[in-house]
Amino acid sequence: MDIIVCVKHVPDTTEAEVRIRPDKKDIEKEGLPLKINEWDEYAAEEAILIKERLGGTVVAITVGPPEAEATLRRVLAKGADMAIRVWDDSLEGSDGYVIAKVLAKTIEAKGLKYDLILTGAQAADDGFAVVGPMLAELLGIPHATLVKKEEILDGRIRVHRELEGGLEEVVELELPALLTIQTGINEPRYVSVMGIRRAKKKPLEVLSLSDIGMGPDEVGPAGSWLEVEELFLPPAERVAEIIPGSPAEEAAKLLEILKSRGLI
Amino acid sequence: MMVGPIFVLAEHRAGELRDITFEMLTKGHELAEGLGTELVAILLGHEVDGMAQELAKWANRVLYVSDPLLKNFNADAYQAVLAHLIGERKPILTMIGHTAYGIDVAPSLAVQLGLPIATDCLDLCFEDGRLCVVRQVYGGKVNVRARLKEASSYIVTVRQAAFQPGEYGPLSGEVERVECPIKEEPKGRKFIGIVTPPPGAVDITAADVIVSVGRGIRDKENIPMIEELAELLGGVVACSRPIVDKGWLPKDRQVGSSGKTVKPKLYLAIGISGAFQHVVGMKDSELIIAINKDPKAPIFRFSDYGIVDDLFKVVPELIKQLKEIKGQA
Ligand SMILES: Cc1cc2nc3c(=O)[nH]c(=O)nc-3n(C[C@H](O)[C@H](O)[C@H](O)COP(=O)(O)OP(=O)(O)OC[C@H]3O[C@@H](n4cnc5c(N)ncnc54)[C@H](O)[C@@H]3O)c2cc1C
Ligand SMILES: Nc1ncnc2c1ncn2[C@@H]1O[C@H](COP(=O)(O)O)[C@@H](O)[C@H]1O
Numbered sequence: 001m002d003i004i005v006c007v008k009h010v011p012d013t014t015e016a017e018v019r020i021r022p023d024k025k026d027i028e029k030e031g032l033p034l035k036i037n038e039w040d041e042y043a044a045e046e047a048i049l050i051k052e053r054l055g056g057t058v059v060a061i062t063v064g065p066p067e068a069e070a071t072l073r074r075v076l077a078k079g080a081d082m083a084i085r086v087w088d089d090s091l092e093g094s095d096g097y098v099i100a101k102v103l104a105k106t107i108e109a110k111g112l113k114y115d116l117i118l119t120g121a122q123a124a125d126d127g128f129a130v131v132g133p134m135l136a137e138l139l140g141i142p143h144a145t146l147v148k149k150e151e152i153l154d155g156r157i158r159v160h161r162e163l164e165g166g167l168e169e170v171v172e173l174e175l176p177a178l179l180t181i182q183t184g185i186n187e188p189r190y191v192s193v194m195g196i197r198r199a200k201k202k203p204l205e206v207l208s209l210s211d212i213g214m215g216p217d218e219v220g221p222a223g224s225w226l227e228v229e230e231l232f233l234p235p236a237e238r239v240a241e242i243i244p245g246s247p248a249e250e251a252a253k254l255l256e257i258l259k260s261r262g263l264i
Numbered sequence: 265m266m267v268g269p270i271f272v273l274a275e276h277r278a279g280e281l282r283d284i285t286f287e288m289l290t291k292g293h294e295l296a297e298g299l300g301t302e303l304v305a306i307l308l309g310h311e312v313d314g315m316a317q318e319l320a321k322w323a324n325r326v327l328y329v330s331d332p333l334l335k336n337f338n339a340d341a342y343q344a345v346l347a348h349l350i351g352e353r354k355p356i357l358t359m360i361g362h363t364a365y366g367i368d369v370a371p372s373l374a375v376q377l378g379l380p381i382a383t384d385c386l387d388l389c390f391e392d393g394r395l396c397v398v399r400q401v402y403g404g405k406v407n408v409r410a411r412l413k414e415a416s417s418y419i420v421t422v423r424q425a426a427f428q429p430g431e432y433g434p435l436s437g438e439v440e441r442v443e444c445p446i447k448e449e450p451k452g453r454k455f456i457g458i459v460t461p462p463p464g465a466v467d468i469t470a471a472d473v474i475v476s477v478g479r480g481i482r483d484k485e486n487i488p489m490i491e492e493l494a495e496l497l498g499g500v501v502a503c504s505r506p507i508v509d510k511g512w513l514p515k516d517r518q519v520g521s522s523g524k525t526v527k528p529k530l531y532l533a534i535g536i537s538g539a540f541q542h543v544v545g546m547k548d549s550e551l552i553i554a555i556n557k558d559p560k561a562p563i564f565r566f567s568d569y570g571i572v573d574d575l576f577k578v579v580p581e582l583i584k585q586l587k588e589i590k591g592q593a
Contacts, residue, residue, distance in 0.1 A: 013402045014479075014537055015558050020406065027406060096383075097375070126401055128383050129362075130371035137372035142340065142452030145368045160459065162522055163277075163364040166515060169337070170456035177452070184509035225380035226397075229409045234400065234562070237547065240554065240570040250571045251581035254553065255589065257569060261551065263473065263530050264497060264589070 001056035001152065004117045005047040006103055006135070007040040007075055009068035010125040024230035025093075036071040039120025043181035045188040046150070047118050048079040054152065057081045059112060063091060063102050069204060076199035077191045083202070084110065088209040090216035095224035096126070100134035102219065105212040107139065116157070117178040121146050132180035143178040144171050148185050267393075268417065269302040270295055271355040273346070274319055275365055276307075277337075281315055284361035286429035288422050289322040291388065292359055293432055296324070299390060301356065305437070308345055310335035316441075321434035327353075331444035339368040340450030346373055348445035355417060357388075357395065362421035374419045380412040381419040386426045395420070403539050404562035424521065425544050464516020466500055473499025474528045476519055476546070479506045480535020480556065480575055487512055489579055490534065496586040502526065504536045520545040535575050538563025555579070 011032040019028045036044070047058045060075040060083045062068045072083035086106050091098070107114070117139075119132035129145070136143035148168065149160035152175075161169045162182050173179075209216065221227055243253045258264045272292045275282045289305060296303040305319040307328035316328045329345055346369070350358060360366040362384045374381035380395075386407070387398040395412045397420060412418055468474060475494035481487065487501075494501045501517060508518045519526055520542040531549035536542060538554070538561055546552070547566050554567040555575050564570045571578055 011402070013405055017560060018402055018405045027402065096371075097381070100375070124403060127399070127403075129367045130374075130381065130383055133368070133371040134375045137375040142450075143368075143372065144339075144453070146364055158456065161364060161368070163458075164521055165525075166461040166518075166523060168459040168461075169364070170459060171338075172454045172456055174452045183505065187511070225374075225413050226382055226410045227413065229396070229411055231401075231406050231408050234404065234407045234565060236565040238552065238566055238568055240564045240567040242559075242564075242570045242572055247573055247577035247581045248585075250573060250578055251585050254569070254571065254582065255585055257553075258497075258530065261529075263551070264586070 001050055001054045001115045002113050003047045003050060003056065003058045004107065004112060004114045005040070005044050005058060005060050005075065005080070006117070006119045006131065007044060007060055007062050007071050008037040008120070008123050009034055009062060009064050009071040010037045010123060013125070020231045020233075024232070025228050027231065034067060034070065036074055037120050037123050039122060039124070039181060039183060040071075041188045042183050042185050043118040043120050044075045044078055044080070045186045046181055049186060050116070050152065051079065056115070059084065061086070061103060061106060063087065063099050072204055073196050073199050074191055076202045076204070077195040078189060081202065083204040084207060085204065086207045086209075086212060088216065088219070090209065090220045093221045093224070093228070094219050095226040096128035096130040097134060097225050098219050098223045100131050100138060101223070102212065102214065103131070103135050104138040105214055106207065109207075109212040115176050117141075117176070119178065119180050121180045121182045129180075132178055136178035139178070141176050141178055142173045143180070144173055145180040146182045147179040148182050150179065267299045267301045268354040268356040269304045269325070270299070271304050271306050271350070271353075271358040272323070273358065273360045273366070274305050274307045274315070275361045275363060276309065276312070276315060281318060282361070282363075283429065284363055284422065284424050286322065287425065287427040288359045288361065290430040290432070291422070291427045293322075293430070295357065295388065295390065299356065304353070304355065306346070306349060308334045308342060316439050320437040320439050323437040324435055325437045326439045327442055328439065329442050329444050333444060333446060333449060336455040337365050338450060338453060338455050339372070340453045341446060342369045343373045343376065344446045344450070345444065347376055349442070350377060350379075350417065357417070358419045360419065360421050362423050366421045370419055370421045377417075379417050379419050380415050381421075382410065382412055383421040384423050385420050386423050388420060388422075400540065403537060405560060423540065425547075461515065464514060466516060468500050468502045468517060468519070469524050469526050471500040471526070472529045473497050474502045474519075474526055474530065474549075475499050475532045475534065476502040476504070476536060477507060477534050478504035478536030478542075481507070484510070484512045489583070493579055493583055493586070496583060496590065497530075497532075499528075499530070504542050533563050533567070534579065536563055537561050538566060
């Protein structure tokens with residue numbers, strides 16, 4: 001099995017204070033911790049698990065600036081054989097459609113062979129959930145999204161897709177195919193600092209737009225379907241009253257509220 | 265120039281139209297009125313005449329394709345049929361649910377047809393013929409208003425529960441059956457079946473009090489503390505998705521779009537950020553209280569009360585004080 005896995009390096013905003021840039025086109029990224037997109041951690045793990053089971057190769061691709069190499073190194077440390085990073089400053093502000101085109105062009109330009117392509121179900125930052133299926137369409141291969149289980153058969157792959165409410169849909173695709181991976185499909189292995197250091201010996205190729213036969217007018221805002229007008233803070237559905245005080249006081253007040261409502 | 269109709273792809277499962285269908289039809293109705301065009305419900309399936317009649321109350325027209333090839337959802341079959349209908353009727357907008365079905369078909373359909381798409385939209389409007397959308401980014405901490413590149417036809421996927429199914433009509437739309445444009449099963453993709461999860465040991469949907477825990481709990485070893493709190497409150501423990509992904513609690517405890525929808529008297533969210541896929545499963549609870557150390561966590565926008573603090577300080581206090589109260593009683 002030759003597998004390509006697409007990974008994205010994203011800001012980790014779960015606990016960070018998110019500030020909107022003065023031009024309102026994005027958030028202030030300075031100082032935010034960056035990491036592999038959570039869904040891609042599972043996708044990369046699944047690629048390595050398949051390789052360990054059946055042999056073959058795993059190539060990781062990212063479209064991102066130099067700091068995105070940290071995510072590629074992480075996937076190499078897990079067991080990928082090779083990594084590719086594509087970047088040009090004109091890619092800044094690209095939507096999912098542009099990213100899918102760049103990935104497709106990269107695969108074609110490098111003549112990469114693949115039986116399977118894995119992506120995450122969605123990126124934690126933009127949350128489009130489009131790059132995987134768009135890439136499949138551009139390459140003319142079948143796809144399945146939100147995959148929670150896979151089994152490779154003869155020339156086909158059987159997957160469980162997650163539906164709402166805990167239901168699963170079982171589908172068979174002809175190989176080569178693309179899957180978008182949902183969290184929980186596996187238990188991503190621990191990656192040590194030593195492992196990442198050792199992976200520095202593995203090949204990591206850097207490509208420019210011209211290397212893949214694309215021009216700046218096809219990417220960034222010019223090539224995108226979505227144009228950001230402005231970011232703003234979401235309105236509240238309920239206005240939470242914040243309970244002040246020390247932990248003991250907070251707890252006491254909370255219990256008082258529950259008591260007043262007959263909940264304890 | 266006449267503006268093309270607004271298409272809404274009806275989503276159904278096991279013979280039932282799903283809520284998202286009516287949510288989209290309501291928004292679609294408003295947009296169609298604004299543009300002075302028709303609202304058209306698109307229904308794909310097999311032996312779906314009953315559903316077509318139901319949809320006719322909600323739309324100016326129902327286009328339905330009934331064929332054994334469409335008996336089960338198949339993204340490839342759906343894509344082929346939708347591409348045909350869009351090519352023929354030239355809608356200004358096609359609305360599809362941002363659901364497990366919708367996101368399997370919409371992005372590749374957009375690429376096939378070369379039509380601009382925006383996914384997971386919370387709101388939509390037309391400004392000078394151009395479609396504007398509101399989406400959420402960075403785990404729900406920020407919203408973004410975006411415009412789509414000018415085109416004669418657009419595709420969007422719509423977030424569940426973003427719109428309230430409204431009351432208008434009944435419209436008694438015309439029901440029009442369309443010949444199935446595909447003649448054989450898609451080559452690359454085959455539907456095998458649906459797997460229903462086994463019923464769990466605990467039914468969280470029946471509980472009056474739910475103490476729900478998220479990734480902020482850090483370690484499996486800290487779960488018993490939450491269990492103790494739930495027991496003292498006479499409630500059950502539930503959780504966000506990462507807790508299930510890690511195997512710390514069983515799947516039947518998961519609240520959210522891919523888990524359970526709950527509506528208890530009290531939902532206490534501990535160390536949960538409030539990503540939409542979680543919130544959609546609990547936002548209609550009577551009383552919602554969140555404990556989170558991040559004052560900007562989206563969960564507070566869905567809560568009646570909030571404690572901005574370290575859960576490892578607050579939860580032990582709650583346990584201690586509850587024990588004192590119980591001891592006195
Ligand atoms: C198709 C799809 C379906 C999904 N379905 C579901 C679903 O059904 N249910 C679901 O829950 N998710 C679902 N998700 C995942 C969802 O998008 C989020 O990733 C998930 O809900 C995040 O869980 P969390 O809030 O526990 O973790 P995080 O987002 O990591 O948040 C952890 C929170 O804990 C807080 N915290 C950390 N330490 C402390 C401390 N010491 N004290 C207090 N607070 C602390 C942090 O400030 C943070 O806000 C789905 C995603 C997709 C794409
Ligand atoms: N810049 C990128 N480089 C490589 N892969 C990406 C990039 N952006 C998105 N992807 C892949 O596409 C998936 C879905 O992203 P999105 O459609 O942006 O939500 C991610 O989980 C990645 O696997």
